[in-house]
Amino acid sequence: xxxxxxxxxxxxxxxxxxxxxxxxxxxxxxxxxxxxxxxxxxxxxxxxxxxxxxxxxxxxxxxxxxxxxxxxxxxxxxxxxxxxxxxxxxxxxxxxxxxxxxxxxxxxxxxxxxxxxxxxxxxxxxxxxxxxxx
Amino acid sequence: xxxxxxxxxxxxxxxxxxxxxxxxxxxxxxxxxxxxxxxxxxxxxxxxxxxxxxxxxxxxxxxxxxxxxxxxxxxxxxxxxxxxxxxxxxxxxxxxxxxxxxxxxxxxxxxxxxxxxxxxxxxxxxxxxxxxxxxxxxxxxxxxxxxxxxxxxxxxxxxxxxxxxxxxxxxxxxxxxxxxxxxxxxxxxxxxxxxxxxxxxxxxxxxxxxxxxxxxxxxxxxxxxxxxxxxxxxxxxxxxxxxxxxxxxxxxxxxxxxxxxxxxxxxxxxxxxxxxxxxxxxxxxxxxxxxxxxxxxxxxxxxxxxxxxxxxxxxxxxxxxxxxxxxxxxxxxxxxxxxxxxxxxxxxxxxxxxxxxxxxxxxxxxxxxxxxxxxxxxxxxxxxxxxxxxxxxxxxxxxxxxxxxxxxxxxxxxxxxxxxxxxxxxxxxxxxxxxxxxxxxxxxxxxxxxxxxxxxxxxxxxxxxxxxxxxxxxxxxxxxxxxxxxxxxxxxxxxxxxxxxxxxxxxxxxxxxxxxxxxxxxxxxxxxxxxxxxxxxxxxxxxxxxxxxxxxxxxxxxxxxxxxxxxxxxxxxxxxxxxxxxxxxxxxxxxxxxxxxxxxxxxxxxxxxxxxxxxxxxxxxxxxxxxxxxxxxxxxxxxxxxxxxxxxxxxxxxxxxxxxxxxxxxxxxxxxxxxxxxxxxxxxxxxxxxxxxxxxxxxxxxxxxxxxxxxxxxxxxxxxxxxxxxxxxxxxxxxxxxxxxxxxxxxxxxxxxxxxxxxxxxxxxxxxxxxxxxxxxxxxxxxxxxxxxxxxxxxxxxxxxxxxxxxxxxxxxxxxxxxxxxx
Ligand code: SF4
Ligand code: SF4
Ligand code: SF4
Ligand code: SF4
Ligand code: SF4
Ligand code: FES
Numbered sequence: 001x002x003x004x005x006x007x008x009x010x011x012x013x014x015x016x017x018x019x020x021x022x023x024x025x026x027x028x029x030x031x032x033x034x035x036x037x038x039x040x041x042x043x044x045x046x047x048x049x050x051x052x053x054x055x056x057x058x059x060x061x062x063x064x065x066x067x068x069x070x071x072x073x074x075x076x077x078x079x080x081x082x083x084x085x086x087x088x089x090x091x092x093x094x095x096x097x098x099x100x101x102x103x104x105x106x107x108x109x110x111x112x113x114x115x116x117x118x119x120x121x122x123x124x125x126x127x128x129x130x131x132x133x134x
Numbered sequence: 135x136x137x138x139x140x141x142x143x144x145x146x147x148x149x150x151x152x153x154x155x156x157x158x159x160x161x162x163x164x165x166x167x168x169x170x171x172x173x174x175x176x177x178x179x180x181x182x183x184x185x186x187x188x189x190x191x192x193x194x195x196x197x198x199x200x201x202x203x204x205x206x207x208x209x210x211x212x213x214x215x216x217x218x219x220x221x222x223x224x225x226x227x228x229x230x231x232x233x234x235x236x237x238x239x240x241x242x243x244x245x246x247x248x249x250x251x252x253x254x255x256x257x258x259x260x261x262x263x264x265x266x267x268x269x270x271x272x273x274x275x276x277x278x279x280x281x282x283x284x285x286x287x288x289x290x291x292x293x294x295x296x297x298x299x300x301x302x303x304x305x306x307x308x309x310x311x312x313x314x315x316x317x318x319x320x321x322x323x324x325x326x327x328x329x330x331x332x333x334x335x336x337x338x339x340x341x342x343x344x345x346x347x348x349x350x351x352x353x354x355x356x357x358x359x360x361x362x363x364x365x366x367x368x369x370x371x372x373x374x375x376x377x378x379x380x381x382x383x384x385x386x387x388x389x390x391x392x393x394x395x396x397x398x399x400x401x402x403x404x405x406x407x408x409x410x411x412x413x414x415x416x417x418x419x420x421x422x423x424x425x426x427x428x429x430x431x432x433x434x435x436x437x438x439x440x441x442x443x444x445x446x447x448x449x450x451x452x453x454x455x456x457x458x459x460x461x462x463x464x465x466x467x468x469x470x471x472x473x474x475x476x477x478x479x480x481x482x483x484x485x486x487x488x489x490x491x492x493x494x495x496x497x498x499x500x501x502x503x504x505x506x507x508x509x510x511x512x513x514x515x516x517x518x519x520x521x522x523x524x525x526x527x528x529x530x531x532x533x534x535x536x537x538x539x540x541x542x543x544x545x546x547x548x549x550x551x552x553x554x555x556x557x558x559x560x561x562x563x564x565x566x567x568x569x570x571x572x573x574x575x576x577x578x579x580x581x582x583x584x585x586x587x588x589x590x591x592x593x594x595x596x597x598x599x600x601x602x603x604x605x606x607x608x609x610x611x612x613x614x615x616x617x618x619x620x621x622x623x624x625x626x627x628x629x630x631x632x633x634x635x636x637x638x639x640x641x642x643x644x645x646x647x648x649x650x651x652x653x654x655x656x657x658x659x660x661x662x663x664x665x666x667x668x669x670x671x672x673x674x675x676x677x678x679x680x681x682x683x684x685x686x687x688x689x690x691x692x693x694x695x696x697x698x699x700x701x702x703x704x705x706x707x708x709x710x711x712x713x714x715x716x717x718x719x720x721x722x723x724x725x726x727x728x729x730x731x732x733x734x735x736x737x738x739x740x741x742x743x744x745x746x747x748x749x750x751x752x753x754x755x756x757x758x759x760x761x762x763x764x765x766x767x768x769x770x771x772x773x774x775x776x777x778x779x780x781x782x783x784x785x786x787x788x789x790x791x792x793x794x795x796x797x798x799x800x801x802x803x804x805x806x807x808x809x810x811x812x813x814x815x816x817x818x819x820x821x822x823x824x825x826x827x828x829x830x831x832x833x834x835x836x837x838x839x840x841x842x843x844x845x846x847x848x849x850x851x852x853x854x855x856x857x858x859x860x861x862x863x864x865x866x867x868x869x870x871x872x873x874x875x876x877x878x879x880x881x882x883x884x885x886x887x888x889x890x891x892x893x894x895x896x897x898x899x900x901x902x903x904x905x906x907x908x909x910x911x912x913x914x915x916x917x918x919x920x921x922x923x924x925x926x927x928x929x930x931x932x933x934x935x936x937x938x939x940x941x942x943x944x945x946x947x948x949x950x951x952x953x954x955x956x957x
Contacts, residue, residue: 054234054235055235055343056233056234056235056239057345057346057349058234061346061348061349072343072344073343074342074343078267078269078275079235080235080343103233103234104234
């Protein structure tokens with residue numbers, strides 16, 4: 001082979017890409033569009049202005065990273081609710097088992113992936129913080 | 135034995151067994167939902183259907199069908215599986231299936247069977263139930279929407295508990311389990327129904343929503359309340375005891391517990407527990423360090439005979455033995471005791487002189503083997519409820535005759551055929567003597583009795599106790615006393631039971647000898663189903679006696695120690711777990727005595743009324759946090775291991791005594807096991823025992839009896855004109871003063887009261903819940919009135935457990951106290 005051919009072929013590709021849409025995102029000014037099935041930060045679903053979670057303890061049971069803490073409480077109507085619901089996102093492996101286990105569709109995973117933070121305790125998402133994500 | 139074939143296996147089974155039992159015995163599993171091996175076969179659910187070839191392949195319930203010779207049984211043919219699936223579908227039809235919020239999930243028979251039989255869909259549709267949920271009591275929630283009508287709750291409450299709170303009401307699809315008049319549940323709250331309910335219909339409210347069954351660590355232990363010695367399984371999560379779990383194979387009682395054992399565990403993780411040693415500085419208790427506190431204690435213990443000790447018989451055998459060793463060897467004092475002294479005198483004096491041993495020559499297991507039970511005081515049920523269950527079952531299932539001699543009626547009096555003689559309070563010993571006299575007069579004496587030492591003297595001395603004379607003083611009929619004696623003597627096997635305890639001052643050495651005389655005269659001891667069972671009050675009362683932790687060889691007993699404190703003879707008093715200010719007679723005197731000692735040391739779980747007066751308070755450990763052994767009232771020695779880690783600042787009494795022995799220049803044993811090795815070498819009956827040999831069920835320490843006949847002294851109680859006779863005692867929901875820190879018992883019985891007969895109430899114009907001022911020669915106290923039909927006229931009853939309005943302000947240790955009432 002002519003030693004110049006590979007160079008020309010390479011330059012062809014380079015030239016072609018000059019006229020294509022770039023893959024690289026200029027993050028953070030440019031934002032990615034995550035897929036619907038992306039497994040990012042959890043969110044607790046709300047229905048009738050209340051968290052749907054009934055504190056059944058299935059997600060902390062199934063969680064392989066053991067990062068979910070649930071403590072059930074009894075409300076004035078003797079119904080069960082999650083008095084404490086916490087996810088330690090530092091330990092979470094984003095497997096989505098919790099979503100799969102939930103019998104009442106109370107938890108989902110959002111597209112949120114920007115989870116960096118300054119202190120360890122900020123990685124523990126309390127019920128309030130998980131509910132905010134709608 | 136019967137030979138039969140189950141699923142092609144040749145098996146044998148006892149003739150009396152059902153197909154289910156035969157299969158279980160041979161390791162073949164038949165699913166059940168409504169069957170419980172403690173209850174009579176019922177056959178309500180049809181989960182256990184099997185095919186029997188001889189019955190033309192018809193499907194029959196295995197749990198109710200007895201085995202027959204040559205039977206060929208199939209337990210899992212496709213037809214049967216189909217039938218069982220159908221049963222489940224029908225059960226699930228009206229069932230709410232709210233497993234996510236149902237506390238039973240994970241431990242639910244219906245859920246497990248549904249999973250096992252893969253019932254994923256239902257062919258039928260129907261409306262769900264809309265029964266109102268009973269939240270009316272703080273311990274048991276009843277949600278009849280989830281009920282599968284197995285009837286276990288109603289059956290256990292009737293067959294074993296004998297309360298009868300629950301039953302089927304309505305018919306057909308409307309059938310449900312209800313209480314009388316469809317009212318709220320108001321029973322003795324033993325929780326037996328909760329323990330057997332296969333679904334989430336009956337739930338323990340103190341544990342509701344606290345944790346899932348599968349996340350609990352299960353640890354076996356022994357109940358820390360009464361002397362019955364029931365075995366417990368504690369449900370633990372995050373180092374906290376959250377509940378007690380039912381294990382139908384545990385203990386002689388097959389997992390049955392009373393309200394205290396089942397619902398009284400909260401004291402273990404109570405936030406009222408002491409967390410650090412405290413010293414009195416400038417009149418106030420302030421937190422300190424162990425080093426400082428122990429040094430002060432050790433310095434004060436160097437006083438020889440001016441040091442005295444009181445311990446609660448809730449400590450382990452190891453702790454009591456070590457405490458004694460410390461007092462004798464390192465302190466040099468003989469002044470130590472437990473239970474105020476008189477509360478163990480039935481064993482340590484009465485049985486010692488009559489039976490030659492300080493233990494009961496009978497066991498709880500003898501109840502079912504007996505023909506006749508003679509119970510002294512109906513309170514025996516309240517003090518030892520699970521022994522009460524045994525009595526219930528014996529009377530109901532085995533037609534055992536039950537005779538009761540009591541100063542009031544009680545739950546036991548309601549058993550079928552139970553005969554209760556209600557006598558004037560305080561005349562028990564005279565009546566028992568009259569029974570002995572009647573046995574002698576009617577020539578019902580066993581041949582062996584004449585050669586027992588003391589026979590001739592007893593015959594002579596009993597002359598004054600003719601049934602006629604005693605009848606006059608006790609308020610009974612002479613004929614009744616004779617008949618009671620006659621039936622006791624005539625029974626082939628007869629067992630006498632009586633409770634002892636700090637509230638039962640009359641159940642002392644004299645009473646013990648009086649009952650022992652009956653057993654010895656009729657030869658009813660040392661035989662199966664016979665003997666005398668002295669029901670010791672606390673979980674290790676018998677152990678405390680076996681360890682010799684009581685006044686001997688000239689040492690002062692509990693009450694004399696209190697006197698000596700007041701007189702200044704005792705300068706240092708070490709109290710481990712006792713609460714004499716509330717539980718010993720004469721509040722004023724005890725208070726003065728505790729105030730008079732130079733150094734009062736209290737090791738306890740809580741800042742009890744007594745601990746609040748102390749100069750040094752040491753935070754100790756509960757039974758769930760330590761290792762050791764407890765000896766039940768029938769001398770079953772049981773081993774406990776720590777179920778949870780103790781908190782950093784608490785020390786078990788064993789560690790406290792060990793540290794003090796070191797400070798006093800001695801060498802303590804390495805660990806409880808080493809101490810137990812010493813105990814087993816030195817204690818009669820404990821020979822050869824080790825933690826390993828005790829296993830999970832414990833081992834009985836044998837009791838060797840050398841009978842002797844002794845005339846017990848009986849003091850006549852003279853009723854005063856215008857006064858009522860006050861008897862004190864225990865209530866079902868409490869044991870000593872410890873149960874005040876258990877939320878369960880306090881939910882149902884939060885305060886002391888005065889039980890009074892209807893007639894007396896009417897005379898004094900008192901109605902239920904009226905505050906009444908009760909006055910005796912010792913003082914007065916305000917109690918709520920409780921008007922009941924069980925009290926005889928002229929007699930009132932008050933429980934002794936409560937610190938809020940202590941009954942010992944009016945009671946100074948007499949079996950009967952004369953009191954007047956004012957509104
Ligand atoms: S599985 Fe669902 S309902 Fe159960 S605790 Fe988790 S989020 Fe709540
Ligand atoms: S009783 Fe059993 S099947 Fe019914 S809701 Fe509760 S856990 Fe589920
Ligand atoms: S708690 Fe005991 S007494 Fe009450 S209903 Fe249940 S079994 Fe009966
Ligand atoms: S409440 Fe429970 S134990 Fe009672 S019948 Fe219903 S399912 Fe059976
Ligand atoms: S009978 Fe006694 S030992 Fe048994 S559970 Fe009740 S309190 Fe505990
Ligand atoms: S277990 Fe046999 S019919 Fe219910």
